[in-house]
Amino acid sequence: MSKKLLCPSMMCANFANLEKDTKDLEVAGVDIFHMDIMDGSFVPNFGMGLQDYELIRSVTDKPLDVHLMVQNPSNYVEMFSDLGADIIYIHPEADIHPARTLDKIRAKGKKAGIAINPGTSIEAVIELLPLVDYFMIMTVNPGFAGQKYLEYVNSKIEKAVSLSKQFDFKVMVDGAISPQKIEELSKLGVEGFILGxxxxxxxxxNYETIINELRA
Known part of the structure; x- marks a missing residue:
């Protein structure tokens, strides 16, 4: 069984001491730093700022993703590539030409990902799956931390895991991911978990204790 990817959602970090939090998480052994960028339009909230992104990139060599919860994500690919993103997630719901945007991400030498909201079906994005390295299923309606896990997405997760064997992408989940959900969804074949x-x-x-417990 491959190692599960544990990815702290830095929107939930301590912004009074973001540098220390980042370094402590790195020592704890996290795999990918997950960074939410919101525009107040595609989702009804604003996420992390560019300065936060630059700071975290400057203090860790671990992979950084960027979850573009924005309208017209193609407009931001170059910016976050230049800021040091390793993985760029777009929402096909927010992009008129998502295939072109995914090609743009790969042309920048980055890993391409899509994220879909709870109300979006896999059938709506199946043509994009050959183009992605990561497929993230939102298990809450995006935009806010602290929501309740939506159980009806589990059947969609199972479909995504099945398709991942055909198209060779990693299945990720984001939203109300508790230790119990990590255990349950690992058994379904999910490879990565966004932790809030x-x-x-x-x-x-401390973070190291928690990460060790989650790995167990």
């Missing part, structure tokens, strides 16, 4: 307040942040244990 349900599993990692705001706990009474």
């Amino acid at each position: 307040t349900s599993a990692l942040f705001g706990k009474h244990k």
Whole structure:
């Protein structure tokens, strides 16, 4: 069984000391730093800023992704490539020409990903799957931390895992991912987990202890 990817959602980090939080998470052994960028339009909130992205990139050599929860994500590919993103997720729901945008990401030498909202079917994006390295299923409606996991997405996750064997992408999940959900969804074949307040942040244990427990 391949190692599961544990990816802290840095929107939930301690912004009073973001540099220390990033370094502590790196020491804890996380795999990918997950960075939410929101425009207040595609989702009703604003996420991390460019300065936050630059700071985290400057203090870790671990992979950084960027989850573009924005309208017309193609307009931001070059910017985040230049800021040091290793993986760029777009929402096909927000892009008139998602295939072209995915090609643009790969042309920049980055890993391409798509993320889909709970109400978007796999059938709506199946033509894009040969173009992606990562396929992220949103298990809450995007935009805010601390929401409840939507159980009806599980059948979609199972379909994605089945298709991943054909198209060779990693299945990721994002939203209300608790330790129990990591255990449950690992058994379904999910490879990567975005960690927020349900599993990692705001706990009474240090990050290293939590990550070790989640790996177990």
